[in-house]
Amino acid sequence: MRKLTRGLMLAGIAGAVLAPSAAHAATPEPTTTLLGTYAFGRASVIGEAGRTAGAWEAFSVRSGFAGDDLIVTYRPRTEAHPAEKQVYTAAFNEVSDAQAECRQVGAEGVARRVWVSFRCRTGFAPSYTLFVR
Structure with missing residues (x-):
């Protein structure tokens, strides 16, 4: 009986010690990286929408020669x-090729592990909504 009690107690202690480290290992640390370069003015729209949706924690925009760079902080x-x-x-009415932009944002998010998969759904007008998993 003592051996059984002692074994159960040791198993409980080991589980209590190892459980927090396993939970911590499951949540990766935040990463900050360039998501992509988009038409002037679009990076801030995409950045704010992504932050509101919970896709990333924070974002910043850096203007360049080819457009605006969207830098995001997220958990891979x-x-x-x-x-x-x-x-x-x-x-x-806000972007010249809504489907191409949606696909670009979706693919860049997958490549950087912001999300695992995406799809672009068209509405009744030629607008595209980005859905991710």
């Missing part, structure tokens, strides 16, 4: 979100 993902998350909509 290796597993999909349990449910699809709407990030933003590229409206036909």
